[in-house]
Amino acid sequence: MAVYKKITKDNLVQFLQELTKDRILIAPVREHELVSFSPVADAGKVDFTFQNSFVPPKSWFFPQTEQIFSFRIEDGKYELSAPSLPGGTVLFGVHPCDLKSILALDPVFDGKFDDNYYCTRRKNTIIIGLGCQSVGRNCFCFKVGGGPLESNGADIFLTPTGGDFLAEGVTNQGTDLINKHSRFFSDSSAEQVDKEKREGTDRLLKQSTGLKGDFNLPKVKAFLDANYEIPYWEDLSYRCLGCGICTYLCPTCHCFDINDYARSGLEGERIRCWDSCQFKDFTLMAGGHNPRPSKKERVRNRFMHKFKYHEDRYNIFGCVGCGRCVQKCPVNIDPRKIILDLQEVAGND
Amino acid sequence: MTDFQNPILPRMAYITNIIDETSDTKTFKVEFEGGGKGDFLHEPGQCAMLSIPGVGEAMISITSSPTFKDFLEFTIKRVGRLTTVIHQLEVGDQIGIRGPYGNNFPYKLLEGKDILFIAGGFALAPLRSLINYVLDDEHRKDYGKVDIIYGARSVDDLCFKRELFENWPKKKDTQIFTTIDRPEEGWDGHVAFVPTYLEELQPSPENKYALTCGPPIMIKFVLQNLQKLGYQDDHVITTLEMRMKCGIGKCGRCNIGSKYVCLDGPVFFLDQLKQLPQEY
Amino acid sequence: MKGIEEQIRATSSQLLAAGDVQLVIGYGAGSDNSKTMPVFIKRAEDVGKLVFNPLCVSNLANYLLHWNNFEGKIAIVVKGCDSRSIIRLLQDKQIEREKIVVLGVNCPGQLKSGQAEAKIPVEAVLSEATVDNGGIKLQTSGGLITFSLEEGLLEKCRQCESSRPVVSDYLFGEKGFEADKAALQFNDVAALEGAPLEEKSRYWDKYFERCLRCYACRNSCPACSCRECVFDMVEPDWVAKTVNLSDNTAFHMIRAFHVAGRCTDCGECERVCPAEIPLRILNRKIIKDIKELFGAPMPGSDLEALPALSFYAVNDPESQN
Numbered sequence: 032m033a034v035y036k037k038i039t040k041d042n043l044v045q046f047l048q049e050l051t052k053d054r055i056l057i058a059p060v061r062e063h064e065l066v067s068f069s070p071v072a073d074a075g076k077v078d079f080t081f082q083n084s085f086v087p088p089k090s091w092f093f094p095q096t097e098q099i100f101s102f103r104i105e106d107g108k109y110e111l112s113a114p115s116l117p118g119g120t121v122l123f124g125v126h127p128c129d130l131k132s133i134l135a136l137d138p139v140f141d142g143k144f145d146d147n148y149y150c151t152r153r154k155n156t157i158i159i160g161l162g163c164q165s166v167g168r169n170c171f172c173f174k175v176g177g178g179p180l181e182s183n184g185a186d187i188f189l190t191p192t193g194g195d196f197l198a199e200g201v202t203n204q205g206t207d208l209i210n211k212h213s214r215f216f217s218d219s220s221a222e223q224v225d226k227e228k229r230e231g232t233d234r235l236l237k238q239s240t241g242l243k244g245d246f247n248l249p250k251v252k253a254f255l256d257a258n259y260e261i262p263y264w265e266d267l268s269y270r271c272l273g274c275g276i277c278t279y280l281c282p283t284c285h286c287f288d289i290n291d292y293a294r295s296g297l298e299g300e301r302i303r304c305w306d307s308c309q310f311k312d313f314t315l316m317a318g319g320h321n322p323r324p325s326k327k328e329r330v331r332n333r334f335m336h337k338f339k340y341h342e343d344r345y346n347i348f349g350c351v352g353c354g355r356c357v358q359k360c361p362v363n364i365d366p367r368k369i370i371l372d373l374q375e376v377a378g379n380d
Numbered sequence: 381m382t383d384f385q386n387p388i389l390p391r392m393a394y395i396t397n398i399i400d401e402t403s404d405t406k407t408f409k410v411e412f413e414g415g416g417k418g419d420f421l422h423e424p425g426q427c428a429m430l431s432i433p434g435v436g437e438a439m440i441s442i443t444s445s446p447t448f449k450d451f452l453e454f455t456i457k458r459v460g461r462l463t464t465v466i467h468q469l470e471v472g473d474q475i476g477i478r479g480p481y482g483n484n485f486p487y488k489l490l491e492g493k494d495i496l497f498i499a500g501g502f503a504l505a506p507l508r509s510l511i512n513y514v515l516d517d518e519h520r521k522d523y524g525k526v527d528i529i530y531g532a533r534s535v536d537d538l539c540f541k542r543e544l545f546e547n548w549p550k551k552k553d554t555q556i557f558t559t560i561d562r563p564e565e566g567w568d569g570h571v572a573f574v575p576t577y578l579e580e581l582q583p584s585p586e587n588k589y590a591l592t593c594g595p596p597i598m599i600k601f602v603l604q605n606l607q608k609l610g611y612q613d614d615h616v617i618t619t620l621e622m623r624m625k626c627g628i629g630k631c632g633r634c635n636i637g638s639k640y641v642c643l644d645g646p647v648f649f650l651d652q653l654k655q656l657p658q659e660y
Numbered sequence: 661m662k663g664i665e666e667q668i669r670a671t672s673s674q675l676l677a678a679g680d681v682q683l684v685i686g687y688g689a690g691s692d693n694s695k696t697m698p699v700f701i702k703r704a705e706d707v708g709k710l711v712f713n714p715l716c717v718s719n720l721a722n723y724l725l726h727w728n729n730f731e732g733k734i735a736i737v738v739k740g741c742d743s744r745s746i747i748r749l750l751q752d753k754q755i756e757r758e759k760i761v762v763l764g765v766n767c768p769g770q771l772k773s774g775q776a777e778a779k780i781p782v783e784a785v786l787s788e789a790t791v792d793n794g795g796i797k798l799q800t801s802g803g804l805i806t807f808s809l810e811e812g813l814l815e816k817c818r819q820c821e822s823s824r825p826v827v828s829d830y831l832f833g834e835k836g837f838e839a840d841k842a843a844l845q846f847n848d849v850a851a852l853e854g855a856p857l858e859e860k861s862r863y864w865d866k867y868f869e870r871c872l873r874c875y876a877c878r879n880s881c882p883a884c885s886c887r888e889c890v891f892d893m894v895e896p897d898w899v900a901k902t903v904n905l906s907d908n909t910a911f912h913m914i915r916a917f918h919v920a921g922r923c924t925d926c927g928e929c930e931r932v933c934p935a936e937i938p939l940r941i942l943n944r945k946i947i948k949d950i951k952e953l954f955g956a957p958m959p960g961s962d963l964e965a966l967p968a969l970s971f972y973a974v975n976d977p978e979s980q981n
Contacts, residue, residue, distance in 0.1 A: 062866075062870075063866055063867070063870075063936075064936060065870065065935070065936065067870070085870075085934070085935070086872070095872070095903045096902045096903045096904060099388055099389065100389055100433075102433040102434065108392075108474065109392045109433055109474050109476075111389065111390070111392065111433065111476075113386055113389050139629075139630055140630060142629065143628070143629070143643065144387040144628035144629070144630075145385070145387065146387070146388070146628075146630055147385060147386040147387070147388070147389075148386075148388075168692065168777070168782055169692075240781065240782055241782060242691060242692060242782055243782075243783065259637075259657045266700075269698075269700040269723075269726075270697060270698040270699070270700070270723075272722070272876060272879040272880050272932070273879050274874050274875050274876035274878075274879040274880070274932070275872070275873075275874035275875060275876070276872070276874045276876050276932075276934045279872045279874050279934075280872075280934060284632075285630065285632060286631055286632035286633065287625065287626070287630070287631045287632070288625055288631070288901060289388075289437060289625045289626065289631070290436070290894070290897065290900070290901050290902075291431075291432075291433060291434050291435055291436050291437070292434070292897075292900055292902070293433075293434030293435070296434070298434075299433065299434040301431075301433060301437075302900075302901070302902050303388075303625075303631075304901045304902060304903060305903075306625075306631070306632075306633070307874070308632060308633070310875070310892070311892075312892050313623075313633055314622065314623050314633055314634075315623065316621070316622070316623045317438075317459045317460045317623075318459060320596075322622060322636070322659050322660045323659060326726075328659060332635075332659075335637070336632075336635075339638070340635065340637065340638040343637075343638035344638055357691075357692075359934040361718065361876060361880060361931065361932035362697055362698055362718070363690040363691055363692075363695050363696070363697035365690075365691035365692070367691065368691040460895065461894075461895045
């Protein structure tokens with residue numbers, strides 16, 4: 032049962048503060064010019080107007096560094112203990128692109144083998160999505176099947192209206208939370224929320240200042256299905272520096288490394304950390320063989336993953352159009368341009 | 381303590397026997413506390429993550445057949461830091477294990493067929509699980525003739541010598557063709573590289589599946605020669621190896637195109653392999 | 661700056677057509693007109709892709725390491741600051757002089773990326789640019805866009821030692837930007853040096869804490885030429901892969917010390933850092949110390965002067981002990 036409500040900015044702060052009483056609140060805060068999703072005790076510190084967080088909120092479910100277990104040896108025997116994972120959490124302020132990225136990550140960590148760490152955090156977290164108040168020049172969610180006011184993936188979704196917000200309970204869990212704290216909300220209706228989202232989306236997209244050109248993702252996918260070796264990837268790879276910026280900031284990238292650290296022979300831990308398919312040693316095998324030996328293979332792997340592999344495996348496009356890599360890539364490797372280029376190459380065939 | 385719902389948390393098992401196969405390869409018999417393999421039930425061709433906490437973890441094929449009811453076996457070559465430490469372990473020491481992972485050899489599909497196994501060096505280990513399954517008294521009747529072509533660099537590099545020279549040749553309708561790369565004093569068997577030996581033996585593809593494991597260069601020429609002998613791509617089976625960390629399709633490093641070797645492999649038919657990008 | 665761009669294109673075209681070089685590494689228009697990107701030109705007919713303007717902020721010298729197995733000769737566009745990297749790579753024998761053709765530019769100064777993105781529309785095609793004391797003026801298809809030097813000029817340009825390349829085979833542009841001498845005095849470093857220890861610690865902690873360990877600083881660095889990097893090694897694992905303040909600090913300290921005496925203050929590390937860590941301060945602290953201790957010039961400013969930390973002199977006072 033969905034509910035449709037209104038909430039003022041002040042009440043929203045109070046609502047969030049109320050939620051911190053029995054939950055961890057993870058929300059966007061601005062620290063030294065960058066916005067990050069961090070644990071927040073004082074809801075007054077939450078940033079409601081940010082364009083894009085530096086690191087995507089995937090880091091809540093899949094932290095950059097996470098202990099798998101710690102161990103010690105006692106009486107000649109290993110004692111392994113997995114860390115306890117966070118309980119009830121509210122993840123607030125997730126923009127539609129990042130909401131969609133969580134839906135793209137779910138089937139990776141769920142599936143035949145549940146990833147206990149991700150899945151536990153995911154199960155214990157209520158996500159409050161926040162519609163965008165502007166579309167940045169690097170944003171392109173609306174070109175990859177999303178939109179600045181799309182609520183998919185949220186439990187509760189907030190649509191900004193001037194200074195205040197319209198609130199939808201998208202899932203039962205979200206609706207329950209709104210109902211439980213109904214004193215912060217006033218009434219609205221499905222029609223009003225719908226209208227505001229439709230008109231808001233039109234308004235936001237008209238203001239979009241980003242790269243022009245229409246995407247035809249099925250065409251790109253079909254082209255990549257049929258063409259693995261194309262000169263384009265090598266040309267593109269020339270300028271790639273092989274750093275991890277794009278993958279670390281990508282809300283759908285999920286590669287990780289596992290390493291053991293022992294403080295002495297008697298105790299230590301096994302850790303997983305984000306890793307990047309752009310690093311040259313990523314696929315290097317113990318015997319020295321590397322299946323992806325040059326930047327060409329590595330750059331191709333990244334974009335094949337976004338535009339084809341992720342869809343092949345999980346039926347979801349691997350890029351949500353958040354624009355983080357567009358903004359931060361030091362050598363202007365821009366997925367929007369790559370899509371347009373591939374469309375052109377495909378068209379010439 | 382140990383959470384069995386957590387697939388990347390290993391269980392600690394015990395090493396109950398160690399066999400020196402070659403100068404750098406050992407087979408470790410592994411059992412869980414109190415003996416046996418508990419609920420760790422695998423199919424021939426599957427793998428497991430073995431680890432030593434504080435040192436590391438690696439994907440290793442399970443070389444024992446599921447028909448070995450009371451233990452698991454892993455044949456491990458000393459190549460890096462983890463395997464060096466594992467080689468220093470003794471009977472009674474603990475080792476971490478999680479799995480079983482990956483797909484398996486299509487042993488049901490092979491029923492009623494002749495089987496040709498072709499292996500080089502240490503890579504007999506993954507095939508051995510299926511060989512012992514097929515040659516097991518309970519299953520032998522389900523399969524046709526079994527031929528095993530196996531080669532190594534030298535006599536010392538031949539693994540599973542006891543089975544190779546004593547157990548397997550005694551099985552019904554089973555022939556073993558062993559070869560080494562260069563002549564050696566005291567060796568009166570065949571001398572040739574595996575692909576060449578295959579060419580000499582000319583095993584007919586009639587009603588037969590070929591399964592091959594070995595170093596990449598051997599595989600390359602074995603596959604060429606099988607093709608020359610008339611084996612169809614959907615009757616040739618091999619295994620792939622990629623670097624792995626999680627083993628459960630999440631860490632993202634063992635993909636070949638859209639396939640993850642840890643989930644969708646390691647066993648591939650040649651026709652499937654030909655559909656994959658050449659990135660392995 | 662149109663003149664420089666035309667000269668770069670004309671020279672590149674000649675060099676490629678005559679077979680004097682097989683590759684030109686230069687700047688091209690980016691996907692967004694507030695950016696340029698490195699381009700790799702192999703055919704004379706493609707030289708039209710080369711541009712030069714105040715958006716050519718990156719140092720291309722690092723690519724010579726990527727291409728060091730290339731059989732042909734390479735022409736590369738360098739600004740004054742970038743040219744020091746060429747000298748350093750020559751001194752370290754990472755590149756061979758006869759395989760490189762240096763297309764030097766008397767650099768008029770470069771624009772801060774943030775300012776460029778804030779003011780230049782995506783579709784605004786740049787037709788002409790000037791930089792002088794009156795500021796930075798960009799003539800675009802979307803009209804004239806201006807920046808005062810104060811708001812627009814890169815910090816490293818304000819501190820520029822030599823806008824004229826210290827090495828070049830061709831030199832383009834009349835006169836480069838001349839920095840105010842007062843800006844050359846390492847005032848930024850001195851300000852932090854003078855702060856109490858706790859404050860310095862807080863300053864760096866807040867930045868190192870958010871380091872992603874993406875290694876962009878290393879990968880973009882022309883001084884980082886090791887084939888196997890200590891940060892990639894797993895056996896032994898000198899620096900843990902874990903991302904936390906302690907390991908991040910170790911990473912940055914090791915990186916800074918590793919390039920000490922070889923860092924030419926090209927600023928690429930700071931430019932590429934997604935976490936906006938002021939890495940130049942760290943590098944410049946070491947450059948300042950070396951300058952004060954050994955009287956050594958900025959690394960890369962003189963082909964004959966070996967870097968202070970890279971040679972041994974028998975008459976060194978320390979060798980007398």
